[in-house]
Structure formats: structure tokens, C-alpha cells
Amino acid sequence: MIAHDIKAVLFDLDGTLIDSAPDLGAAADKMRTDRGMPSLPLENYRPMAGAGARGMLGIAFGITPEHPDFPAMREEFFRNYESCMTQRTYVFEGVAQLIALLEERGVAWGVVTNKSMRFTAPLTKAMPLFATARAVVGGDSTPHAKPHPEPLLEAARQVGVQPIECLYVGDDLRDMQAGKAAGMGTVAATYGYLGSTDVKEWGADVQIDTPLALLKLLERVRQAA
Known part of the structure; x- marks a missing residue:
């Protein structure tokens, strides 16, 4: 359930x-080519990007x-990723505008990810x-990672709001589970990686197909208050 007075929006990172x-x-893929194996297209990797090294x-x-x-092999992958992690990564279309408008409306925001710090x-x-993010919580910032609620609760503490005053937006079942367990409204970002699961089975309060659709959701919530 989404509260009428949302004071902060917390986001997953990769895929959101x-x-x-x-x-x-x-x-x-560098690990493959280093071993003399043929390169695979990005389309093969994209659906599982939310699962990290695994x-x-x-x-x-x-x-x-x-x-x-x-x-x-995981450590080799980590070293490869450290050397290239900002070369091709980009902000999803509409996200920068979304963040700017949240700031303009006085809604705080932060990041909760299972990616290690x-x-x-x-x-x-x-x-x-990320210059204006009020909280950046990684997968090893607390003793538990998502789907445990503790990372989300830590982010709410850092932002200075109650969990019920937060929305959590993510593109994975674990995000929705963590958000529910933390007592936050949950939003499934269907433009993310999704993997092989059915978004409808996640139990999210709301689904959005684009980042800017979140603004329309917040407006509807306020009008219903």
C-alpha cells in the first residue's frame, strides 16, 4: 500500500x-575472449545483468x-568490471529529469542496491x-542484503524519514520483497532487466513502464489524499 504523503523515493541501481x-x-565477455572463446552479443547478457557476477x-x-x-572466476570478473564499469554504463532515458523534478518538489531520494560498495x-x-542522493546503501553496507529489509530501513534512517513515507522502486522480485518487508510502497520498473520472471507475480503495489511515470503516480497519490 502506498501512503498519501511520500517524502522520499528510494531506487535500486542497476536496471532501475x-x-x-x-x-x-x-x-x-572479456573472460571468454581471454580464453580463446568467441564473444557473445550483449543481448545474451542483458536479461541477467541484475544478477551480477552470478x-x-x-x-x-x-x-x-x-x-x-x-x-x-567471480574475482576475475570483478577485476574486469572495476576496470571498465563507467565506460559504457549510462543513465536510463528520463531518469535525470525524474530526479531533477523530485528535487524540485522537495522529495528526497536515495539508492539501495545489492551491488557491493x-x-x-x-x-x-x-x-x-548521484550528487544529490541523500543515501547510497550497498549490498554490504548492512549485515543483510535484499530481500532483507535492513538496507532499505538504513536508507530511510539516512534520509531522515519513516519507512511508510518512502517508495521503493526496483526491477527485481527481491526489490519488491524488501520493500514490502520494510513497510514501504513498492514500484516495479518494467523497463529494467527483469530476467525470466513474470513482473505480475512480484506483488508490487504499482508498475511503471518509464521513469517519468513515477511522477504521475506521485501526483495521483497526492490527489487521492
Whole structure:
């Protein structure tokens, strides 16, 4: 349920605010070409970009975290990604305008991602969009990652609002689970990566097809108050 007086909007990062699939895919694909394997197209990697190393290595090599080589390959992937993570990553169309309008309307905003701060901190510092974010919480900023609610609750504390006064916007089932558990209104961003799951099964309060659709949602909520 979405409260009438929304004071802050919290966002997932990859697949919600930014399209990092090109750099994530490139990091995994370099591992293939370094081994003499043929390159795969970005379209192969994009649907699993929200799953990070697990998703990228699964596409590139068909391995799972249970594979004995997975830890070493994950670290190799991480090193590759660190060296290229701002080369091809871009802000989704409409996101910069959305953030500017939220600021204009006095609605605070922040980021809650499962991406570790090893990557989240330099990435958000390198992109001008995040200069006004009131909170940036990574997957290792608290003892638990999403779908646990603690990262979202920590972000609400940093912003200085109650959870019920927040919306959480994301493109993954875990985002909706975390938002519900934190007592926040939940918004599924269907323009994100989505993977192979059905968005309708996520239990989100609302779905949006574009970033700017969030403004229309906030306006409807206020008018209904």
C-alpha cells in the first residue's frame, strides 16, 4: 500500500536508474575472449545483468555458484568490471529529469542496491546524477542484503524519514520483497532487466513502464489524499 504523503523515493541501481549491462557484459565477455572463446552479443547478457557476477558468469560459462571454479572466476570478473564499469554504463532515458523534478518538489531520494560498495561507491561518485542522493546503501553496507529489509530501513534512517513515507522502486522480485518487508510502497520498473520472471507475480503495489511515470503516480497519490 502506498501512503498519501511520500517524502522520499528510494531506487535500486542497476536496471532501475542506470543501464550497466554493457559494462557487466563486457567484463564477462572479456573472460571468454581471454580464453580463446568467441564473444557473445550483449543481448545474451542483458536479461541477467541484475544478477551480477552470478548472472554474467552463468551466461558466459554456464556455471553456478556451486561450481568449484566459481569463486576464482567471480574475482576475475570483478577485476574486469572495476576496470571498465563507467565506460559504457549510462543513465536510463528520463531518469535525470525524474530526479531533477523530485528535487524540485522537495522529495528526497536515495539508492539501495545489492551491488557491493567496492563498486557502488566509485560508480556513483563518477556519475553526476548521484550528487544529490541523500543515501547510497550497498549490498554490504548492512549485515543483510535484499530481500532483507535492513538496507532499505538504513536508507530511510539516512534520509531522515519513516519507512511508510518512502517508495521503493526496483526491477527485481527481491526489490519488491524488501520493500514490502520494510513497510514501504513498492514500484516495479518494467523497463529494467527483469530476467525470466513474470513482473505480475512480484506483488508490487504499482508498475511503471518509464521513469517519468513515477511522477504521475506521485501526483495521483497526492490527489487521492
